[in-house]
Amino acid sequence: MNSGTLDGQVVVVTGGGSGMGAAFARRLASDGARLVINDVNEVAAGEVASDVGGEAAIFDVTDSLAFNAAIDRIAAHYGRLDVLINNAGIAPTGDANKREISMANQIKRIEGRYDELTPTDSTVDLSDEEWDRMIKIHLYGTFYGTRAALRHMTPQRRGSIVNISSIMGLRPSAGIPHYCAAKAAIIAFTKSTAQEVAAFGVRINAVCPGFVDTPMLDSMDDLALAGIRMQTPIGRLASAEELSQVVRFLAGPESSYCVGDVFPASGGWV
Numbered sequence: 001m002n003s004g005t006l007d008g009q010v011v012v013v014t015g016g017g018s019g020m021g022a023a024f025a026r027r028l029a030s031d032g033a034r035l036v037i038n039d040v041n042e043v044a045a046g047e048v049a050s051d052v053g054g055e056a057a058i059f060d061v062t063d064s065l066a067f068n069a070a071i072d073r074i075a076a077h078y079g080r081l082d083v084l085i086n087n088a089g090i091a092p093t094g095d096a097n098k099r100e101i102s103m104a105n106q107i108k109r110i111e112g113r114y115d116e117l118t119p120t121d122s123t124v125d126l127s128d129e130e131w132d133r134m135i136k137i138h139l140y141g142t143f144y145g146t147r148a149a150l151r152h153m154t155p156q157r158r159g160s161i162v163n164i165s166s167i168m169g170l171r172p173s174a175g176i177p178h179y180c181a182a183k184a185a186i187i188a189f190t191k192s193t194a195q196e197v198a199a200f201g202v203r204i205n206a207v208c209p210g211f212v213d214t215p216m217l218d219s220m221d222d223l224a225l226a227g228i229r230m231q232t233p234i235g236r237l238a239s240a241e242e243l244s245q246v247v248r249f250l251a252g253p254e255s256s257y258c259v260g261d262v263f264p265a266s267g268g269w270v
Ligand SMILES: NC(=O)c1ccc[n+]([C@@H]2O[C@H](COP(=O)([O-])OP(=O)(O)OC[C@H]3O[C@@H](n4cnc5c(N)ncnc54)[C@H](O)[C@@H]3O)[C@@H](O)[C@H]2O)c1
Pocket: 014, 015, 016, 017, 018, 019, 020, 021, 038, 039, 040, 041, 044, 059, 060, 061, 062, 087, 088, 089, 090, 137, 164, 165, 166, 167, 208, 209, 210, 211, 212, 213, 214, 215, 216, 217
């Protein structure tokens, strides 16, 4: 049964073909929203779109012209644009060797053998391409989407933008400086843009999930996942559906006083 609070609202979810984006789409559709599912994966976006009775919009969020064109077309087609969820993202590429060094270092720290710690060289080994791609997809993608959406939301004096950051933007971990920097920058971007447009009826907020059980974590081996569970006070990963409740709150009128606010859902990490 629909609560009806999002009836007819037009919602765009980037990276909506998988994981959290797909869960957000399903959650908002269940409250009556009309969904546009963006992704670079055409098949995945098509499946989610067909599940929620919405449409797919296939483009790369790092392509600003494509982002502008898609948002302009959606706003013209539906006559409105109510919610944008900037969610598309990639995981840092894992390196089993560096993970092993980190694990061994943890044991050496516990045993007080600080002289024997081995450098992981994670930052030294990070290539220009890896850095650029990470910042481009997360930070530039969020900027391109927000800019395109505000061109419609500010004049209509209504809208909600939800940016998916990470606990790594609030409490960074060693080994993934590009991911942490991108996610932290999204928080500052969220606050600045939110202050600019709040008086015009547009709210912009950020969510900082802890570790969520999605395909993004597929590259992690069992030991790495066990390490995450061990460090997470609640003792487990989140489900994408749990995060979708936070996003649902921020998308709708229930969060009317939330402006530039940052919502961790971290299982106790932050
Ligand atoms: N899973 C986690 O533990 C976790 C924790 C905190 C934050 N996040 C963030 O949540 C968001 C969603 O992650 P997820 O876990 O659902 O991952 P996921 O891999 O399941 O989904 C990400 C989706 O984004 C799409 N995508 C990637 N690059 C794109 C691009 N350039 N343009 C358009 N689409 C693109 C992918 O095709 C994929 O469908 C990401 O921003 C991620 O950084 C994830």
